[in-house]
Amino acid sequence: MSEPNDKKPWASYFNYFTEVEEHFQKARGTSLFLFSPLDWALIESWKNAGVPLEAVLRGIDVAFENWRAKRSRAQMVNSLAFCTQPVMLEAQRMADAGTDRLSGKPREKESLFATEDLRRFIERNACAIRATGISDFEPVAAALDQMNSHIAELASDPEKLEQRLTVQEQKLVALARSRQTDEQALATRIQLDSQLGPYRNKMTAPQIAMLESQFLERVLLENARLPRLSLFYLN
Numbered sequence: 001m002s003e004p005n006d007k008k009p010w011a012s013y014f015n016y017f018t019e020v021e022e023h024f025q026k027a028r029g030t031s032l033f034l035f036s037p038l039d040w041a042l043i044e045s046w047k048n049a050g051v052p053l054e055a056v057l058r059g060i061d062v063a064f065e066n067w068r069a070k071r072s073r074a075q076m077v078n079s080l081a082f083c084t085q086p087v088m089l090e091a092q093r094m095a096d097a098g099t100d101r102l103s104g105k106p107r108e109k110e111s112l113f114a115t116e117d118l119r120r121f122i123e124r125n126a127c128a129i130r131a132t133g134i135s136d137f138e139p140v141a142a143a144l145d146q147m148n149s150h151i152a153e154l155a156s157d158p159e160k161l162e163q164r165l166t167v168q169e170q171k172l173v174a175l176a177r178s179r180q181t182d183e184q185a186l187a188t189r190i191q192l193d194s195q196l197g198p199y200r201n202k203m204t205a206p207q208i209a210m211l212e213s214q215f216l217e218r219v220l221l222e223n224a225r226l227p228r229l230s231l232f233y234l235n
Contacts, residue, residue, distance in 0.1 A: 038195040041215035059087030081199035169229040
């Protein structure tokens with residue numbers, strides 16, 4: 001991935017996951033802290049909801065400032081979900097102020113990724129899909145091959161490429177879900193409830209629904225050893 005600069009407003013957009021992870025670790029003061037599947041799903045839900053990256057970073061800071069201001073801190077912050085309310089408040093403030101600097105909306109279309117980086121990313125994902133040995137997934141791998149045959153053209157329009165990749169990922173999720181057993185689905189749901197339980201009262205019903213959806217899809221693909229196709233995972 002090419003280095004970001006002021007002339008490439010998409011840089012922060014596609015660095016969304018990394019930026020949030022690094023900022024949370026810095027605010028927490030522990031660089032070795034690892035995000036859980038719930039944390040990654042929460043980031044993805046914010047990204048898909050159009051929450052500006054700047055709002056997420058500010059919200060993390062506010063959450064930790066509030067936590068450190070308390071006289072009694074019996075428990076360490078062990079999940080990004082702890083920051084949900086401050087993040088949403090910051091997003092609302094930015095929306096009220098008409099600020100959308102880091103929401104990922106491009107000011108102009110331009111090449112953000114090196115063509116060869118994109119080619120390798122898509123080829124690697126197609127190989128990973130075929131490595132499962134499951135023929136049901138082959139149409140998605142073939143679609144990725146087709147994209148690579150036109151990668152020079154697609155590289156000039158990251159938005160269009162991301163849309164195509166999202167369509168294929170949705171197909172992959174549907175195929176993986178059709179192969180999931182009831183026992184596997186139940187185990188994932190239990191895992192979700194265990195991790196999300198302490199934070200449900202900090203979120204609205206729509207936020208919880210979106211987070212649950214992202215979590216279930218993420219774990220579904222991980223268990224099936226299938227890759228994420230979005231450009232957000234190009235690193």
